[in-house]
Amino acid sequence: MAEIQNHQEVFDFYLQLTDVIWEIDKTSIEDILTQIKLGFDKYNLKMNYLINIINTIASHRLWCLEKFVSLFKRIQEIYEISNDLNFSCFELKNILIKCNIITQELSYDYEKKTTDEMYQIFPKNTIAHALFWDDIQEFQHFSGADDFNFNQSVNFEFLIDMAAKYGAVKCFKLIYLNNAKLSIHTLEKSFIGNKFEIINICEQSFSPNRHCIENCVKWYRNDSLQYLKSKYDLDFSFLVSLTSYNFLIFDQMLNEVNDIEYLDCTGRTAFSSAVEFGFLPIVEYLLDKNPQINKIYGKENPPLIISLFKYDEKLTKTLLDKNADPNITNSSGMSALMYAANTCNIDAIELLLKYNADVNKTDNENRSALVYAIKANFKEVVEVLIKYGADATISDKSGKTPLEYAKNIDPKSSITKIITKYLESKNSD
Incomplete structure (x- = not known):
């Protein structure tokens, strides 16, 4: 290569x-x-x-x-x-x-x-099929009935909303002219279908909101997105552009703000969003822009903890190699090691300990990673933490010890036996 x-x-x-x-x-x-x-x-x-x-x-x-x-x-x-x-x-x-x-x-x-039927998405000779393909003749086969209700729903969706979502201009106009009720949801879905005639009709009754612009991001309707930004000053999050693989819009937004620490409408930076998305090439790209890797905004988790949500060892290791603090905590005092213990992620635990994570660090309630593992009933995690020096004598703010946590779950459990054996060994020393 x-x-x-x-x-x-x-x-x-x-x-x-x-x-x-x-x-x-x-x-x-x-x-x-x-x-x-x-x-x-x-x-x-x-x-x-x-x-x-x-x-x-x-x-x-x-x-x-x-x-x-x-x-x-x-x-x-x-x-x-x-x-x-x-x-x-x-x-x-x-x-x-x-x-x-x-x-x-x-x-x-x-x-x-058959494969041909599968390519049609919906079965032929159904309302859903007519709207998906904007087949006005097929739709009129149904709407021509005397008792046809233009305000009915199909597949839990109103006809006019479905027509807007699929950009079915011909069917939408017929439904609209038969007094179907527009709603803000119709407008939101019109930016999925991305047909200006439909958007314009809906816009006369409702003002676009954040759902409208996020639909543009998710469906790669970047022309309509620019329209919403310029006319209504609407914004979207870095994360929605990443999870939608709309990297073009992610890049444009990043260049427009020209600040790696810029907080989007959800209070997140591009970097923390990329870490949560879990796509290493973009994380590495943003690391070159020197984000504050250990900075926490509001009640957000630090990037190192976020990297454990969808664990990728290479991504977490990349952050640690770039000097992410292995003992950094969120607003409740939870560290990455505590999060890994709480989710039974032994690979992450061993990686964090290799980078000098404090095995006995405690959160705001004075609970260590060991307590998190005990409460989650993860025997294997308890064994690993004990092996790496976890102290089973540390009490939380209420005075409760790890052994008491274990006994509350099951006095005869293997975890209770492990903690009891640890304490006996410590006392004998």
Whole structure:
């Protein structure tokens, strides 16, 4: 693999990769494959990264499902896709199974469907199908009935909201002209469908809110996003742009604020958001901008603790190597070691201890990591902490000892026996 020049270059690659996949309806499969090959050859692209990106985008581009299947078929031919990878896009996963591109269990609802039926998303000759594809003739087949209710809901969604979400202009107009009730939800969903005629009608009755702009971020409606920002001064979070793989908008926002410590509308920085997202290439890119790695804003967790939410050893180790304080705590006094103990993350515990985390540090209630492990009933964690010098004599603010915590759960448990044996050994010394 060629040497990577810098993290900016890696980030630019992921920005371009996500952009071409988002624009799959306008991009050739071969162009996307060229970008993917570049990633594997030069930028250490991981298959699970690629699958996660495609899954997320495909779930927001279901009308391009057939093209996503073609893309996956080519990826499988060239690189082979492991069958144990997680496919979050339900529709994509099942059609890949149906087409024998991956080997997993087919969902019951899809067993009797043909691939053509699956590509339709909804069954033909249904209202949902008519709205999804904006088939006005199919819709009029239903709406022409004398007792048809234009304010009814289908699949727990009002017809006018569904039409707005799917950008079904022809069907939307017919529903609207038949006195269907608009709501703020209709406006919010109109930014998913991204049809200006629908947005304009809804905008005459309601003012756009944060849900509108976040829908633009999630569905890669970046033109409408710029419109909302300029006209209504609406904002969105760094995290929503990252979890949506809208790296283009994440980058634009970062450049506009030109401050790595800028707090978004949720009170988070770009760096803490990237750590929570758990995508190492972006964390490394932002570390080059020298964020205050140990700074805590408000009641937020410090980045080191956040890195344990979706634990990636390389990410947590990267933070520690960049001088993240292994003993930093959140507002309640919880340290990363306590969080790892509370979630039975032995790998993280051993990593933190290797970087000199204090095994006997206590929170605001004077509870140590050992108490967290006992309360969570994690025997293996208790054993590891004792091995690394955890003190089982430390009482909390109420005077309760680790042994009392253990006995309260089960006086005869293995944890109680471990703590009792520890105390007996300590007393004999």
